[in-house]
Amino acid sequence: MIAQDIEKVLLSEEEIENRCVELAHQIEADYKESGDTPIIVGLLKGSVPFMAELIKRFEFPCEIDFMSVSSYDGTESIGDVRILKDMDLSCKNRSILVVEDIIDTGRTLVEVKKMFKNKGCLDVRCVTLLDKPSRRVCEIEADYVGFEVPNEFVVGYGLDYNQKYRNLPFIGVLKPEIYQ
Numbered sequence: 001m002i003a004q005d006i007e008k009v010l011l012s013e014e015e016i017e018n019r020c021v022e023l024a025h026q027i028e029a030d031y032k033e034s035g036d037t038p039i040i041v042g043l044l045k046g047s048v049p050f051m052a053e054l055i056k057r058f059e060f061p062c063e064i065d066f067m068s069v070s071s072y073d074g075t076e077s078i079g080d081v082r083i084l085k086d087m088d089l090s091c092k093n094r095s096i097l098v099v100e101d102i103i104d105t106g107r108t109l110v111e112v113k114k115m116f117k118n119k120g121c122l123d124v125r126c127v128t129l130l131d132k133p134s135r136r137v138c139e140i141e142a143d144y145v146g147f148e149v150p151n152e153f154v155v156g157y158g159l160d161y162n163q164k165y166r167n168l169p170f171i172g173v174l175k176p177e178i179y180q
């Protein structure tokens, strides 16, 4: 039903799953080499499907946690990153892998990385399912990127429009009339 609101599919479920396998292997190789037991920190809520897809493929020791930060209202960045829910685990002297659904302006990741460094983390990396470099206002890149997307508002696979469409199993663009 909600799939009827989609104008075009940018990334199919199969494409996303295949890319998650590749990313998981790459991340696993890097952490095996470092010998760290990282905390995999999902930024709620958008990262949940992507994080689930990734971590089930990790064979190295890791812990998981979640944080909720918010800088969005509708489709516009309001440039104010707020912590709505902090992590449960202590991150001092730990390696952190932040899991994001999308990096857009880069403001969220800049603030989150700064916060982890201030808390005494040893190493902070980020894996993002989507990267929208055309919208960047901060100089920041993820360490691992699933796909680059054009400057369009995308939904699905965790990404919402006014809290809906997160449960779509693919990434797509909504029909223009949905925004009215």
Ligand SMILES: O=P(O)(O)OC[C@H]1O[C@H](OP(=O)(O)OP(=O)(O)O)[C@H](O)[C@@H]1O
Residues within 6 Å of the ligand: 043, 044, 045, 046, 047, 069, 070, 071, 072, 077, 100, 101, 102, 103, 104, 105, 106, 107, 108, 109, 159, 160
């Ligand atoms: O690079 P930026 O411009 O900072 O944007 C990226 C952030 O925006 C979205 O979060 P949102 O606040 O919409 O929360 P959500 O995951 O609950 O949808 C997304 O999940 C990223 O965290």
Ligand SMILES: Nc1nc2[nH]cnc2c(=O)[nH]1
Residues within 6 Å of the ligand: 072, 102, 103, 104, 105, 152, 153, 154, 155, 159, 160, 161
């Ligand atoms: N759902 C959604 N959230 C975003 N946050 C930043 N960019 C986007 C986007 O394209 N879609």
